[in-house]
Amino acid sequence: MYVDDDTRIRHMRDAARDALTFIAGRGRTDLDSDRMLYRALVSCLSEIGEAASNLTPEARAALSDVPWSDVIGMRNRLVHGYYQIERDVVWTTATADLPLLLAALEQWLASAPGGEEAPG
Numbered sequence: 001m002y003v004d005d006d007t008r009i010r011h012m013r014d015a016a017r018d019a020l021t022f023i024a025g026r027g028r029t030d031l032d033s034d035r036m037l038y039r040a041l042v043s044c045l046s047e048i049g050e051a052a053s054n055l056t057p058e059a060r061a062a063l064s065d066v067p068w069s070d071v072i073g074m075r076n077r078l079v080h081g082y083y084q085i086e087r088d089v090v091w092t093t094a095t096a097d098l099p100l101l102l103a104a105l106e107q108w109l110a111s112a113p114g115g116e117e118a119p120g
Contacts, residue, residue, distance in 0.1 A: 005059040006112055008051040009105050015051075016102040019044035019094050028091045041094050042078050042085065048101070049075020059108075066104050 022040050023030075031038050052060075052071045060068050074093060078085060 003054065005055055006109065008055055009059070009108055011051045012048045013102060013105040013109065015044040015047040016098045016105065019098055020102065023091075023094050028088070031087045031091055038087065038090070041090055042082075045090065045093060046075050046078045049073075049078070063104055063108055066101060071101070 019041055022037060022044070026034075026037065031041070049072050052068055053075065055068075060066070074089075
């Protein structure tokens with residue numbers, strides 16, 4: 001089944017929003033003590049990477065500021081190297097990189113024909 005770029009970008013946006021909600025008010029040490037938080041973040045980041053890997057080249061080019069190879073590489077590392085995940089990398093990705101990615105995705109959706117409004 002074909003899934004269009006806007007739908008995949010919505011999936012990425014929703015997973016990024018979820019991840020940011022999960023970490024709100026939390027600290028890096030929570031990733032070590034809260035297995036549910038850890039697994040939730042890994043799941044969100046994996047979903048983002050999977051959706052990114054299925055975007056068309058045109059969509060990736062339109063969002064050229066997003067480091068797509070890093071986004072997809074993170075997913076591959078989380079899924080295939082699950083036994084060697086560095087929690088510091090997960091935390092940095094969630095706290096530093098996801099807000100930037102989310103802003104880019106929301107801008108894309110707001111500018112798409114019939115697009116959604118970016119949250120204010």
